[in-house]
Amino acid sequence: MSFFRVTLLGSGSNGNCTLIETPKVRILVDAGFSGKQIAERLAGLGLTLADIQGVLITHEHSDHVMGLPVLANRWNIPVYCNRLTAESLKPDLPKFKDWRLFRTGESLDLEDLTVDTFPIPHDAYDPCGFVFHRGSEAVGFLTDLGYATKLVVERVRASTVLILEANHDVGLLRADTKRPWGVKQRILARHGHLSNEAAATVAAQIVTDRLRHLFLGHLSEDCNRPELAEQVVKSKLEQMGVAHVQIHKTFQGNPNSPLEVEGPLDKETPEKGFPAEGPALAPRDYVSPKVSEPSPAVFVLRAA
Numbered sequence: 001m002s003f004f005r006v007t008l009l010g011s012g013s014n015g016n017c018t019l020i021e022t023p024k025v026r027i028l029v030d031a032g033f034s035g036k037q038i039a040e041r042l043a044g045l046g047l048t049l050a051d052i053q054g055v056l057i058t059h060e061h062s063d064h065v066m067g068l069p070v071l072a073n074r075w076n077i078p079v080y081c082n083r084l085t086a087e088s089l090k091p092d093l094p095k096f097k098d099w100r101l102f103r104t105g106e107s108l109d110l111e112d113l114t115v116d117t118f119p120i121p122h123d124a125y126d127p128c129g130f131v132f133h134r135g136s137e138a139v140g141f142l143t144d145l146g147y148a149t150k151l152v153v154e155r156v157r158a159s160t161v162l163i164l165e166a167n168h169d170v171g172l173l174r175a176d177t178k179r180p181w182g183v184k185q186r187i188l189a190r191h192g193h194l195s196n197e198a199a200a201t202v203a204a205q206i207v208t209d210r211l212r213h214l215f216l217g218h219l220s221e222d223c224n225r226p227e228l229a230e231q232v233v234k235s236k237l238e239q240m241g242v243a244h245v246q247i248h249k250t251f252q253g254n255p256n257s258p259l260e261v262e263g264p265l266d267k268e269t270p271e272k273g274f275p276a277e278g279p280a281l282a283p284r285d286y287v288s289p290k291v292s293e294p295s296p297a298v299f300v301l302r303a304a
């Protein structure tokens with residue numbers, strides 16, 4: 001049996017963490033809840049942090065790394081990120097050693113998964129998006145970006161499942177009384193976050209016959225509503241005559257149901273389901289972190 005399972009443990013502007021599972025590996029994308037919260041949400045799936053073999057970090061903002069000290073220090077979970085992100089996280093992880101660094105633009109092999117990494121425009125050190133490939137399936141992560149560059153669209157068009165940011169409703173954000181003007185400007189800027197309308201436009205650019213599931217993620221608690229985001233994106237796709245994509249709401253406070261994506265049967269895959277403890281992951285390229293180096297602009301992109 002071939003498994004490729006995606007579970008959003010929670011998504012929103014106050015915390016993001018997703019579990020990706022195959023028969024050979026279980027990894028998290030971001031760790032934006034407390035270690036305790038992540039453990040509790042994994043427990044709902046019958047898992048513990050000891051079952052996790054790596055955590056990939058999109059960028060260093062707290063809604064993506066809040067639980068990282070617990071995952072790294074207490075559970076010794078390897079951390080996969082680029083060098084600038086690692087450097088910004090190290091002050092909170094002075095003793096942690098198991099950094100698995102990649103250069104944004106490279107592809108990583110994690111057991112039976114290949115992960116494409118690509119840069120996104122956001123106000124962080126070196127923020128990136130991911131596409132996880134297994135067989136003919138591809139799960140894309142596209143949150144925390146001000147707009148979709150041509151490269152971003154090109155990378156995530158391979159997705160059969162896409163987690164796409166729909167951060168705010170522009171009207172609700174403008175009317176919000178909690179956020180000062182400067183913060184609102186930051187959110188609306190080209191290195192900020194996608195509004196519902198912008199998400200709909202990106203979805204329209206990205207949608208292919210292959211895309212089957214679209215999760216609308218990273219919603220602002222104050223300046224958006226799941227129903228509103230869904231309605232804006234849905235009507236845009238309907239206008240285009242797209243009816244084959246299932247849109248999923250996501251939530252800050254609770255996980256989505258696991259989504260099982262079936263890829264073609266992998267001959268090397270054991271048929272027993274998930275191992276209790278998988279083999280250690282080895283990144284294809286390990287780059288020793290050096291603070292003084294300039295940011296490498298290396299793009300070793302694999303053809304999709």
Ligand SMILES: [Zn+2]
Nearest residue numbers: 013061063144
């Ligand atoms: Zn975020």
Ligand SMILES: [Zn+2]
Nearest residue numbers: 059061122144
């Ligand atoms: Zn961010």
